[in-house]
Amino acid sequence: MKKTEEFPFDRARKIRPAERQKYLKAYENTLGEKPPQRGRPHKFLSEK
Numbered sequence: 001m002k003k004t005e006e007f008p009f010d011r012a013r014k015i016r017p018a019e020r021q022k023y024l025k026a027y028e029n030t031l032g033e034k035p036p037q038r039g040r041p042h043k044f045l046s047e048k
Contacts, residue, residue, distance in 0.1 A: 015023075027035045 024035060
């Protein structure tokens with residue numbers, strides 16, 4: 001899928017919190033570490 005126009009966003013579903021916990025636990029069991037943080041990192045006090 002090279003373009004976002006190809007993805008059927010109208011038919012996509014959201015995952016439930018229980019599913020997310022299950023996937024996080026599977027990641028930890030498989031790789032032995034916590035998954036990386038998502039999103040933008042926090043600024044340091046010196047950058048504010």
